Amino acid sequence: MRLNKEEKVDFKKLRISNFKSFVDPVEVNIGKGLTGVVGPNGCGKSNLVEALRWAMGETSYKSMRTSAMDDVIFSGTENRPPRNFAEVSLVLDNKERNAPKDYNNDEIVEVTRRIERESGSAYRINGKDIRARDVQMLFADVSTGARSPSLVRQGQIDELISQKPEQRRRILEEAAGISGFHVRRHEAELRLNAAQTNLERLDDVLKELSSQMRSLKKQAREANRYKSLSEEIRKAQSVVLAVKYEVINKQLSESKNQFSEAVKDHQETIREVASLNSEEIKLQAELTPLRENAAKDSAKLQRLVIEMEGLDKEFLRQKERALELSEFIQSTKSQLVRENEILTDLKDLLAKQGDNEFNIQKKYDTEKSIEGRTEDLIKNNILLEEFSSIYSKQENIKKIISSDNDLKESILSQIKRENNLLDDLGSTSDDSHIEGKTSNEKEQAIRSEIEVKIKELKKNEDFIGSMVAIYSQKEALKSIIVESYDNDDTLIDKLNVTPGYENALDALLGDELYYSTNEKNPIYWKLLDEIEEGHELPNSCEPLSNYVKGSDALKRRLNQTGIINKEDGMKLISRLKYGQRLVSKEGDLWRWDGLVVTSTSSSSASERLQNRNQLEDTIKSIDEFEKKYIGIDNIKEKSTEIQNDITNLKIELDRINNEIKNKDDLDKKILSTKQELSNLNSKLAEFNKNSLENLQQLESVNTSIVEFETKYKNISDLKQKSDEIRDSITKLKIDLDRINTEISSKNDLNKKIPQTENQILELNNRLKSLEDEKLKNLNLPNEIEDKRNSLKTLIEESKILNSKSEDEFIKLENTLSDIRNRVRSTSEKEAQDRELKGRLEILSQSNNERMSEVKSLINKELNINAHELIKLTNFSNENPMPTETAAEDNYERFKNERELLGGVNLRADFELKEIQERFDETKSEREDLDRAISELKKGITGLNQESRERMRLAFDEVNSKFQEVFKKLFGGGNAQLNFVDSDDPLEAGLEMLAQPPGKKLKSMDSLSGGEKALTATSLIFAVFLTNPSPICVLDEVDAPLDDANVERFCNLIDEMSKSVNTRFLIITHHALTMSRMDRLFGVTMQEKGVSQLVSVDLSTAEKFRKLA
DSSP states (O other): OOSOOSOOOEEEEEEEESBTTBOSOEEEEOOSSEEEEEOOTTSSHHHHHHHHHHHTTOOOTTTTTSSSGGGGBOOOOSSSOOOSEEEEEEEEEOTTOOSOGGGTTOSEEEEEEEEETTTEEEEEETTEEEOHHHHHHHHHHTTOOTTOTTEEOTTHHHHHHHSOHHHHHHHHHHHHTOHHHHHHHHHHHHHHHHHHHHHHHHHHHHHHHHHHHHHHHHHHHHHHHHHHHHHHHHHHHHHHHHHHHHHHHHHHHHHHHHHHHHHHHHHHHHHHHHHHHHHHHHHHHHHHHHHHHHHHHHHHHHHHHHHHHHHHHHHHHHHHHHHHHHHHHHHHHHHHHHHHHHHHHHHHHHHHSOBOHHHHHHHHHHHHHHHHHHHHHHHHHHHHHHHHHHHHHHHHHHHHHHHHHHHHHHHHHHHHHHHHHHHHHHHHHHHHHHHHHHHHHHHHHHHHHHHHHHHHHHHHHHHHHHHHHHHHHHHHHHHHHHHHOOOTTBGGGGOEEOTTOHHHHHHHHGGGGGSBSOTTSSSBOOOOOOOSSOOOOGGGOEEGGGTEESOGGGHHHHHTEEEEOGGGHHHHGGGOOTTOEEEETTSOEEETTSOEEOOOSOOHHHHHHHHHHHHHHHHHHHHHHHHHHSOHHHHHHHHHHHHHHHHHHHHHHHHHHHHHHHHHHHHHHHHHHHHHHHHHHHHHHHHHHHHHHHHHHHHHHHHHHHHHHHHHOOHHHHHHHHHHHHHHHHHHHHHHHHHHHHOOSHHHHHHHHHHHHHHHHHHHHHHHHHHHHHHHHHSHHHHHHHHHHHHHHHHHHHHHHHHHHHHHHHHHHHHHHHHHHHHHHHHHHHHHHHHHHHHHHHHHHHHHHHHHHHHHHHHHHHSSOHHHHHHHHOOOSSSOOOOHHHHHHHHHHHHHHHHHTOSOOTTHHHHHHHHHHHHHHHHHHHHHHHHHHHHHHHHHHHHHHHHHHHHHHHHHHHHHHHHHHHHHHHTSOEEEEEEESOSSTTTOEEEEEEEOTTSOOEEGGGSOHHHHHHHHHHHHHHHHHHSOOSEEEEESTTTTOOHHHHHHHHHHHHHHHHHSSOEEEEEOOOHHHHHTOSEEEEEEEEETTEEEEEEEOHHHHHHHHHHO
C-alpha cells in the first residue's frame, strides 16, 4: 500500500560547475538501476551528494560542511585561481507529465541554482527565475528534497541511532508524505498570524478613523466660520482697495501739480542762468582794460621804488664817504698836532742837542712814505666809490628786468590759457556747428519718436491689463468651478447651455442639476425614451431643449418647457397642459399646476453654468492671444523695452536742448576770449619794448663794469688794497714813532725840523683839501634827500593811482566773481530744479504705476474695475470714507480673527465623506478578515486531521515494511515500531524494538553497534519502500557492515530497484557493492584540490563480455 498517490518524475542528469572541488564542468548521468560512485577518501565523492541536496534548496551551510554558503564556490589551488560563482543543475524527465501542475507543460524540467560571491543564490526552472521555496515545494511534491530520508549521507545512520524519539518521528513523516503538508500548514499558520496581526491593525485603524471623523466634524464647523470670515475679509478688502485708490488718486493729482510747478521753476532758473552768463561776458570785457591799467601802474610804481632804493643806497654811500672824510680830517688834524708837537720838541731838542742829520733824514723818509701811502688810499677809495656806484646801477637795472620778466611770464601764461581756452572753445564750436545744423531736426524726430513709443506703450499696457484680467478671471472661474463641486458624475457638468439661458435652466431644475447620471448613486437621472405623443407648448413657444444640449436624460423635461418673455408668463400659464412649464431668461418659472416662481438672484447652479460658459469664452480668448503673441511675457518684455527706449530718447532730447542752449553762450565766450587775447598780445609787445631798453642799459653798465674790472680787477681787490695801504700806513707810523724816539742827535733834529715843517705844511694843505671836499660833499645828501622827497611824492602818487586801479580792478573782479558765484549757484539751482523735476516726474510715474497696481489688484482680487468699486463702496457724508489706516485695521482685524482659527481644513466635509467611506471599507475588510481567519483555522484543522490519518496509515505500513526489511537484513528475527510520550501521532516520539535471531525483543539502544546499524538501515529502507522517492542516495551506508551483511544489503537494493521506479546513487568503497552496480563513476584527484569524474557502464560492458 502506497500512501502518496502522486506520480513521480525521473532524475536524469546532475550538472556541476565550480562547486567545491569540481571546478571543471561535470555531468553525472543518473540512469535506471544502480549507479555507483567510487574513489579514494578525500577525492570529493560526497561533494556529488551535497551538490544534489544544494540544488534541491538546502539552506544550511553547516549541512554543506562549510563555514558560509559562499564557501561552496571553488576557492582555488596553487595552479588554479578561485572562481566567483558556482552552479548546479538537476535535469528531470517529465515525458509522462507527472510533474506538479505548475511545471507539467515541459518534457524536461531543469532546476538550476547559481551562487555568486556576496550576492546570494538564484534559482531558475527552465530558465525562469523563481524562489527557493518554490524549489523546495517542487521536490516536496515529488516525495523528495534536500532533507529527504531517501538521501542518506555519511553518518546519517549513526545520527538516526542517537536521535531522540521525537526527532526520529520525522522520518516517519517522510514516509507518510506529509512533509508538504507541514510546509503548507506552516504557511497557513504564518498567514493566520499575519491575518490576526492585520485584524489588530484594522481595529486600530477603525479607532483612528472614528477619532478622525469626530475631528473632521469639528473642522467642518470651523470651515463654515472660516468661509463667513472670508466673505467679511473680501468686503473689508474692497474698502481697503477703494481707500487706496482714492488716496493714490489724490497723491497722483498733487504730484502732477508739483511737477508742473517744478517745470515752471526750472524754466525760470534757465532764463536767469542765461542772463547771468550775458552779464559775465560784459563784465569780462570791462575787466580787461582795468587789468592793463593796473599792470602799468604797478610797473611804474615798481620802477619808482627801485629808483628810490638806488637813492637810498647813494645817500648811505655819501654818508659813509662823509664819515671817511671826517676821519681823514681828524686823522690829519691829529697828525698836524703831532707834527707841531714834534716840531716844537725838535726845536727844543735842537736847542738842547746838536745835529742829528741821519735820524732826521730817516724820519723824513718815513713821513714821506706815509704821505704817499695816504694819497694812494684816497685814490683807491675814490675808485671803490665809483665801482660801487656802477654795481648799484647794475643791480637796479637787473631788478627792473626781473620784474618785467615776471610780468611778461604772467602775460605769456595768461595768453597760453586764453589760447587753450580758445582752442577748446573752437573745437567745441566746430563740433557744435557740425551737429547744430541737425539739432533741431533731431529734436523734432526724437519728439515724434517719443510720442509714437508712448502710444505703443499705452497700447501694450492696456492690452496687458486686459489679458491679466482675463487670466485672473480664468483662474477665479477655475477655482470656483473646481473647489465648489466635487462630483464628476453630476448632470450639470455634462450640459452645454447657450449663454443667457443659464437662469432659465436653473429655474426649471434647481438642485436637480446636481443629481448624478450614474445609476449606482441613490439619486440619479435615468435615460428614458421620448414621449411619442407630447402636448404642444402654448402659443408655439420655443422649447428650452433648443438651448440646452449634452444629455438625453433631460429631453422629456426640456421638450415640455417653453422659453418666453417675462411679461408673457401670466398670460400663458392658464394654457399649460399637464407637466408643462414656462421659463424666462431672467429665471422666472410658471408651472402647469399654478406654481409661479419669480427670479430674485442667481443660484449656485446658474452661476456655475454662467461661470463655465464664461470660462470657455475666456479660454478661447487666451488661446487666440497666445497663438498670436506667444504668451503675455513677450508683451511685458516688449513694454519694458519700449519704456527703456522712451527713457533713452528723453535723455537724448535733454542733451540736444542743452547743446542748442549752450551754443550761443559758447560763441560769446569765444569772442570775449579773442578780445582778451588781443589785449594781452598788445601788452606783451609793450613789455618787450621796455625790456629791450632795459637790456641795452644793462649791457652798457656791464660794459663799464668789464672795462673797470679789466683795468682794476674787481671791487674786492680794491677793498683789499685799501686795507693793505692802511696796514702799511700804520706800520710806517710805528716806525716813525720809533725813529722819533731814536733821534737824539742834533743833526737829526736839524734835518727833521724842516721836514716837520714841510710835513705840517703838507698836512695843512691836505687838511684844507679834505675840508674843501667835505664842504663840497656836504650839499650832496641834501640834493639826494631832495630827490628822495621828490621820488617819495611820485611813489605816493603812483601808489594812490595803483591802489585806485587795483581797487577798481578788484571791485570789478569781485563783481565778476559774484556774478560767477551767482551763475554757479543758479546753475546748481537749475540742476536741483532739474533733479526735482526728474524726481517729481518719477514720483508721478510711480503714482501712475501704483494706480495701475491698485487697479490691477482690484481687477484681480474683486474682478471689477476701479470705477465700479468706487460706485459699490459709495463713500458719502452718510457713508464717510475711512482713513487708510482704519480700513486696513478693519481688514487686519478680520484677517487676525480668521488666523486665530488656526489651520482650517476647507475640505473637511469632503474629507469627512472620504473618511466615512474608508471607515465603511475598513469595517467591511475587517469582516472579510474575520471570515478569512475562520477559514484558515478550519484549513489548519483539516490539515492536522489529514496528517494524523496519514501518519497512522504510514505507521502501520512502515511498521510492516520495517519488519520485512529487518528479517531480510538479519536473516530472521523480528522488529516493531511504537509511538511513545503522546497519543497524538503528530506529537509522539518513535521508538524501535528489535529481536535479532536467537535474541529477545528489546530496545534498539540495547543492541550491538552492527545490529544498531542494520536496524537503522532497516527503518530507512522501510520508510523508502512506504513512500518511494524518484532518487535514493546512499553515501557509504555499507561501511560498518561485514561481507555477509553487505551481501544481504546488496540483495535488498537489487530487489528494491526492481520493485520501485527509483534511481539509486550509491557511494561505496566495498568491492562487493561495486560489483553489483549497473554503472560506475570514478572520482579522482590527480591535481591537488581538483576532482575529476570518469564513468564506466558495467551493464553494457557485461553485455559485450557475454557476446565475446
